[in-house]
Amino acid sequence: MKFEDLKGFAFDLDGVIADTARFHGQAWNEVAKKVGTEWTDELANNLKGVSRMDSLELILKAGGHENDYSQAEKEALAEEKNNNYLKLVDTLTPADILPGIKNFLDKLKAKNYKIALASASKNAPKILKQLQLTDYFEGIVNPADLKKGKPDPEIYLEAAKSIGLKPDQVAGIEDAQAGIAAINAAGELSIGIGESLKNADIKFADTSEMTLEAIKERMA
Secondary structure, three states: OHHHHEEEEEEEEOOOOOOOHHHHHHHHHHHHHHHOOOOHHHHHHHOOOHHHHHHHHHHHHHOOOOOOHHHHHHHHHHHHHHHHHHHHHHOOOOOEEEEOHHHHHHHHHOOOOOEEEOOOOOHHHHHHHHHOOOHHEEEEHHHHHHHOOOOHHHHHHHHHHHHHOHHHHHEEEEEHHHHHHHHHHHOOOEEEEOOOOOOOOOOOHHHHOOHHHHHHHOOO
């Protein structure tokens, strides 16, 4: 893909637009305590970019509790986690937007790039509203409409469709390995936030480094 072919960008939310991942961590930690699973950095990392019910399954499996709960009980645990998470989300303000992201969105808008959100979070619209960023996004994928979660490419294919573009006209931005795999499988340009991400076409150490100029330079 050439830089000139890029017409749109699809953003993950957690760890790319705002650090709501820490809220997920806090809320899932409470669930892990409740079910008797030890909370570790490895477990926390494995939950990045993964849907709510899949995250719960990973927590239960990590503690050997995958067969201890009925489906209804699992749904109740996931709901409890979400309620705790939403209380934390209510504290978000535009000051929580990650460094450089507001300027990057302004530049994309000024240059007429189409912008979509490809977040596995069902709370994404609420988070964008708290951050006062809703108006930047022409397309917001509803994860409830998807059959498969990341690393399946479905969410990024839907993101491209939501802004009327082909996958090879879109760059996806992620901070999680499952997300990078989803972007690559969708046939889009993958931009990774974090030097440790494998298989990203372009990597930035953090969001403050990501600019259109830097992307163009790295695609040359």
